[in-house]
Structure formats: C-alpha cells, structure tokens
Amino acid sequence: MLRKFFIQTGQYFLFLRIVFKKPEKWRIFWRQFFVEADKLIVSSVVLVSVISLFIGGVLVIQTASNMQNPFLDRMLVGYMVRESLILEFCSTMVALILAGKIGSNIASELGSMRITEQVDAIEMMGVNSASFLVLPKILSATLLSPLLVLLSFCLGILGGWLVVYMTSIIPLAKYVAGLKYCFTDFYVFYSCFKMSFFCFLIASISAFKGYYASGGALGVGRSSTKSIVISCILILMFDLVITQLMLY
C-alpha cells in the first residue's frame, strides 16, 4: 500500500515533468487554452452562481438564528457571512464542487482518449501528447479559477442580501454595514490563491489518472472516481496547510 503510494507519487511528478515542456507551437497552445477555459471555467459559471447564491442566503439565516443574544450587534451577521464566504466557502467549498465537475470531465476525457488509442495517435505523430492535451487544461484551470472565487463571493453576498431584503431577518442597513466592517483585502488574495492551488491539484491529478487509464470503460470510470476522491482529500489537507501558512 505504502509502496504503491510512493510509486504513484513519483509517477505523478514525472508526468508533470512531461506536461510542463515547451509547447510545440504556441499558436496551437493558446487555441487549446481558450477551448479548455471555456470547457472548464466558463461552463462552471452557472453551477458556481446557483450554489453561491443559495449558500449566501442560507448563511444569513443560520448566522442570524445563532446570534439571538441582544448584546451582539445584528451588524455582525453581515460581517460573519462575508468572512465565512471569503475565507472558506468561495475557495474550499467551491473547489470541492469543481473537483467533481472539472475532475471527472478531465479524467474521463483523457481516459477515453487513452483507451481508444487517440493518445497513441498523437504520440505517433511526434507530438508530446501530455503537453498538448494536459498543459492547457492545468493552466486554464489554475489561472482563471480566481475569477470563480470573485463571482462566488459577489453572488454569495447578493444571496444573503436577497434573503435579508425579503425576510427582514435583520435590518438591511445592518447587513450592509456588517459587510463593510473591518474588510481585509488580503483575504481576497488568500482565497484566490487557495482556489488557484486547488484547481492545479484537481486538473493535474485528474489528468494524471485519466492519461494513464487502462481497462476499458470500467477503467475510465475507476480513474474518474479515484481522481475526484484524491482531489477532495488533498484539497482539505492543503486547505489546512495554506491557512496555517498564510493566516497565522
């Protein structure tokens, strides 16, 4: 078990070494980069938007119902919602959701290409298949995912605002004041950084599992599942590490 872990880890880093080679042609690389950006990031906008909107609303209700003490200013509800969103939800929770969507997409796509010999066909043409297929995926997911954090943050705040507006659970002015209270712009950077790192993990691990998939359709399914499970575990582990390093 431990031996297998070390072998897989070694193979993963060797795989990254093949992936991070200079692209054969930059024009083709950029074309693929934007195709992947559309497939991985733009297509996730609706999912992230819907989830963020509802979670923002739920956070307001939950925070307000747990802060009934009259000595606590109701403004703190807005403050707590903002901090919860930016510190954890918009990066870690969204990354866990994306691990399912992006991770399965990448692993199953590459796995299918592997078992139908499309990867071999690219390699036989003299093209670095790993770099051509995987590098644009990793870079587009890593570089553009912070945009999803910002979108998620804005929509989470909006979701909370809508709930406050429609239910008057706390005064609207208090909610807005809480949102503005003690704003730390470093947290936005921290959240964006975390998201970038998590998306690098998701894209590279899923690509690794998919690229080396074997055993027909069943093998593709297995590699897809494994990539999601490993990505989720690593996201939570590195969440702890990055938080300790950057916030404390």
Next chain:
Amino acid sequence: MIRIGHLYKSFGEVSVLKDISIEYRQGECNMIIGASGSGKTVLLKTLIGLMEPDSGTVTFNGQDISKLPYSEKKRFRQNIGVLFQNSALFDFATVLENVMFPMDFFTDWTYRQKVERARYCLERVNVSGNDKKYPGELSGGMQKRVGIARAIALNPSYLICDEPNSGLDPETSILIDRLIHGLTREFGMTTVINTHDMNSILEIGDNIGFLHKGRMLWQGDRHTIFSTDCQELRQFVCANSLARNIMEKEYGGTPTV
C-alpha cells in the same frame, strides 16, 4: 525498408515475442498475420516505438529508432503514418481538422494550403464532402478512410496499419485493402499491416510473416501461402472456408481445425 532483428518482448513472466527477425520491403504491403493473442499488436507497437523491446533491433532504413533520444524519435515519427485499429480519430475535431492535425504541428503552410492538402487526401481516399462532420457521425468504413487520409497527410515513407478491416463488412474491407495497396504503390511507402483477415491476406499480401505464440514461423507471399509445410499456418488458413476449398482442390488435404 524496415528490418527487425532478434526481437524479444515479455510482460512479467509472459514471453510475448520470441526472437523475431524479418524484413519489410519498400513499395509492398507487408503483413503480420496470426491468430488473436499471437503477439501481432505487440510486434506492431514495438515496431513503431510505442513499446520498448527487451532486446533486439528495429531499424528504419538502417536507423535504429529505439536508440534515438526522445526529441529525435519524435521527429522521426513524423515520417510514419499509422492507422489504428479503431481509427483513433480525434472526437474533438471535425474530419477536416483531423486530417489537418499533423500539418498544424509540422508544417508552416498557410491555412489555405493545409485545407487544400487535407481535401486532396480526403478525396484520394474517397471521403470528400464530409469536411465538417465529426468522427461520431461517420460509418466505420468512412472512419478508416479518414484515418488513412490523416496517416498520409505528411506524405510519410512508412504506413503502419493495425487491423484495418476489423469491424467492416467484406465489401468495404476489400475497398480499404485496395486503397492501402494503391497508396503503397503510388507513394512508394513501406507498408506494414497487422491482420488476421484471410481475404486481405489473399488480396494484397506481398510479403507475409506468420506469427504463432510469439514466434515468426513462416515468411512468404499470398501465392506461396497454400503450399506451406508449416502445420500451424495451414491450420490458420483453413479456418477460412474459401481458403480451405482452395487448399483442398489445388494442394490436396487440409489439417484438422
């Protein structure tokens, strides 16, 4: 010319290729034949460098590609066109883009030149007019033709085909065989075909190597295959009723299958 010398390949304890030595000549359809599990695909993949041999040499016009560094091996592969068993067309690209794919990487041609060349290749294999279709919209035979068009896009010196007839009806199968044969003669390529289809063997087999349990037991052509003394090959040939009849009538006696 491709020359294989004393090639061995095994997976763990299982020895798949044992002391294979054979020559494949230019301008001919060279065939690797044998039953399923005889090591044909492993031999083909070793030949094109997708698998490393345990020992032995594979030389293309005297050049041993297994000893080339990765970058040169990559460059050399541009000279080899490969048709995979299930065509291996890229799902993400249209027919025209599939054929243009190698040109995008290895030529500095303008878009118009690439389209012209791709259309010529598609026309040559009789699938013109399907430029904007995706592989999933094509029949198996058409996919094979597009695969061939992509393989010859850069005018390679070598054409390697892994079971080009698998999954095709006999009529389409013969058309694909004749197409490969015609292209081989026309462009003077060294073509290696991996097959167990008797019709193909009899139609275009210029130079045939019979593989049995990892050993090359016989080498000849489609005219000498019926007069062979190799019992395993006679058994393989007689599994096909048409070939069995020919063997019975003209060469007398067939082995028990």
